[in-house]
Amino acid sequence: VQLVQSGAEVKKPGAAVKVSCKTSGYTFTSYAYHWVRQAPGQRLEWMGWINVYNGKIKFSQKFQGRVTLTTDTSANTAYMELSSLSSEDTAVYFCARGPGLTIFGAADYWGQGTLVTVAS
Amino acid sequence: SYVLTQPPSVSVAPGKTARLTCGGNNFGSKTVHWYQQKAGQAPVLVIDYDSDRPSGIPERFSGSNSGNTATLTISRVEAGDEADYYCQVWDSSSDHVLFGGGTKLTVL
Numbered sequence: 107v108q109l110v111q112s113g114a115e116v117k118k119p120g121a122a123v124k125v126s127c128k129t130s131g132y133t134f135t136s137y138a139y140h141w142v143r144q145a146p147g148q149r150l151e152w153m154g155w156i157n158v159y160n161g162k163i164k165f166s167q168k169f170q171g172r173v174t175l176t177t178d179t180s181a182n183t184a185y186m187e188l189s190s191l192s193s194e195d196t197a198v199y200f201c202a203r204g205p206g207l208t209i210f211g212a213a214d215y216w217g218q219g220t221l222v223t224v225a226s
Numbered sequence: 227s228y229v230l231t232q233p234p235s236v237s238v239a240p241g242k243t244a245r246l247t248c249g250g251n252n253f254g255s256k257t258v259h260w261y262q263q264k265a266g267q268a269p270v271l272v273i274d275y276d277s278d279r280p281s282g283i284p285e286r287f288s289g290s291n292s293g294n295t296a297t298l299t300i301s302r303v304e305a306g307d308e309a310d311y312y313c314q315v316w317d318s319s320s321d322h323v324l325f326g327g328g329t330k331l332t333v334l
Contacts, residue, residue, distance in 0.1 A: 140323065150261075150269065150312055152323040166322055200268055209323070210316050212259035212274035219268050 107131040109201055109217040116223045122189040125220045127201030134158060134182040138204040140213050141175065141186045143197040151197075156184065159206025191224045198222075228317040230326035237332040244300040246329045248313030251294060256315045258296040260289060263328075264309045272311075273298060300331070308333045 112126040127139065138157035142150050154165040156175040163175055174187040184201055199220045202213035231249040238244040248258060258276050261269035271280050273289035276296065286301045300307055313326040 142325075149327050150263075150314075150325040152325060155323065164321060167320070202269075210257050212271050212314070213261075213269075214271050214274070214280060216268040216270070 107203070107215045109203060109215055111199075111201060111217040111220045114221040114223070116225065117191050119192055119224060119226055121191050121224075122187060123191060123222050124185055124187040125199050125201075125222070127184040127186075127217050129182045129184070129203070134177075135179055135206075137206045138162075138209070139175075139177070139184040140202045140204050141173070142200045142202060142213075144200070144219075145194075145197040148197075150200075153186070153188075153199075155204065155209060157204075157206060157209075158184075164209065188222075191222075193224050196222065196224050227320050227322075228315075228324060230313055230315065230324055232311075232313060232326040232329045234327070235330045235332065237334055238300075238303050239334045240303055240305060242303055244303050244307070244331055246298040246300070246311050246331065248296045248298070248326050249294055250315070253291065253294045253296060253315075256291075256317075258289070258291050259314045260296075260298045261312045261314065262307075262309045263312065269312065303331075303333055305333050307331060 108130045110128050135158045140155045141153040156163045176185045201217040203215045205211035260273040262272045263269040276291040277289040288299045310328045312328045
């Protein structure tokens, strides 16, 4: 099982960033994908979840309207796009695999993280 | 909104037992997962569904959940256990996944 994320990004305030999470080693469509971020020195922060198994999507209220979660089943890849970036969005962004049957389950495999830096 | 409370830091000598707590209201009704995050790395799942240990996690790691507190217990602590540990639940009232603030485990 592997989740490999796209490389580091530097963006200007107001721009958008799209992070990819390419998976391998298992059936992509049987699972869900969480997106979690971690600002420097801060806690893990859940952004949202897209369940490829049942088609459901949930977002943290904090990011509602600003984050878009998509998948490409032909490429076994999940994507997270965050718009209207500000310096407060500077963080490492992680994708993580969750069970397709329930949101209660744990994130058992994680990507390596993608550093997004927002600076003018 | 629901809040998960973890002590910011715990220190333990090698070979001893570390007990890391995670508190919240009516916690016993929620399923708790625990992650270990070493510096500069992605989190690793060490306990899921309160007390289950994923494949590859040493038996020294165990979990429990009772009342308003979940506990991650690390027996015979080793230097390699030094990391931040996060608890996580799904909060039905907000329909959010929540993480605790994390506990930094220092091995003396």
